[in-house]
Amino acid sequence: MHPILFYGVPEGCSFGSIVALEWLGEPYRLCRVQMPEVVSSDLYAPINPVRETPTLRTGDGRFISESVAILNHLAARGIDRGWGYRQGSAAFDRFNQVLAFLNTSLFSAFSPLWYALEHSTSPAVTAALHAYGRAEVAKAHANLEAMLEGRTWLLGDKPSFADAYFAGIARWNDFHRAVDRSAYPRVAQLYERLEADPAVRFAHAIEEERQAKSAGSFLGHVTIEEARASRATIRGWRRRARASSHPSSARAFASSRPSSPASS
Numbered sequence: 001m002h003p004i005l006f007y008g009v010p011e012g013c014s015f016g017s018i019v020a021l022e023w024l025g026e027p028y029r030l031c032r033v034q035m036p037e038v039v040s041s042d043l044y045a046p047i048n049p050v051r052e053t054p055t056l057r058t059g060d061g062r063f064i065s066e067s068v069a070i071l072n073h074l075a076a077r078g079i080d081r082g083w084g085y086r087q088g089s090a091a092f093d094r095f096n097q098v099l100a101f102l103n104t105s106l107f108s109a110f111s112p113l114w115y116a117l118e119h120s121t122s123p124a125v126t127a128a129l130h131a132y133g134r135a136e137v138a139k140a141h142a143n144l145e146a147m148l149e150g151r152t153w154l155l156g157d158k159p160s161f162a163d164a165y166f167a168g169i170a171r172w173n174d175f176h177r178a179v180d181r182s183a184y185p186r187v188a189q190l191y192e193r194l195e196a197d198p199a200v201r202f203a204h205a206i207e208e209e210r211q212a213k214s215a216g217s218f219l220g221h222v223t224i225e226e227a228r229a230s231r232a233t234i235r236g237w238r239r240r241a242r243a244s245s246h247p248s249s250a251r252a253f254a255s256s257r258p259s260s261p262a263s264s
């Protein structure tokens with residue numbers, strides 16, 4: 001069974017996890033979750049009770065939510081290919097620190113702006129939320145600019161899943177126009193470099209339902225129903241496999257397995 005990433009549209013912070021999966025290069029599937037309608041539905045709740053995206057169903061059937069946890073999980077799978085770091089090493093600590101900064105300071109800086117867009121009821125409240133959000137986005141950009149001094153990528157001289165996550169959050173500025181990114185030249189260069197990356201282009205195409213060119217590890221979409229059904233189905237297969245030790249029963253078990261995309 002291959003991992004499935006449940007990603008949110010439009011403009012979900014799950015974007016970085018799609019990019020990370022592409023860079024990692026291990027086979028995976030995607031499940032599209034419309035926000036806010038489907039993400040808040042009872043259909044999605046068993047996958048992530050907090051009713052947020054992203055969630056990753058791992059190859060062994062576990063569900064991991066929270067971008068930081070998902071990106072750390074994927075990085076650990078890629079240690080041998082330079083995508084992850086041994087826990088306790090300086091590189092791991094730096095990776096974790098940058099991820100935490102992006103997940104709290106940068107992500108949260110945009111929260112007042114999203115809130116103003118989706119919930120604000122009065123012009124005075126909207127103006128206050130805009131002022132607060134713009135100030136926080138500017139502060140986070142100034143800190144990123146300082147972090148990038150002497151570095152091409154957030155961790156140094158090569159890309160990491162922190163850059164993937166940055167790409168998915170920093171683009172919110174294109175929508176909210178909170179800051180002029182060119183006033184932060186190192187941030188702007190990193191952003192442009194990422195926008196040109198094939199995995200980032202792939203993630204944009206996936207979100208926008210355009211033809212998407214994977215580096216090769218993307219195996220297609222599954223629906224939430226398929227992802228949920230396959231979980232129960234897999235439990236059923238395991239129960240039947242345990243109950244049967246006879247070779248002919250094992251063959252019957254194998255041939256009864258449906259060929260749903262989520263079951264590969």
Ligand SMILES: N[C@@H](CCC(=O)N[C@@H](CS)C(=O)NCC(=O)O)C(=O)O
Pocket residue numbers: 008011012013014035036039040051052053054065066067068103
């Ligand atoms: N702490 C979570 C936050 C996840 C989150 O807020 N996801 C948003 C999309 S970026 C979401 O699913 N929102 C639900 C909605 O819009 O109804 C993480 O970092 O993964």
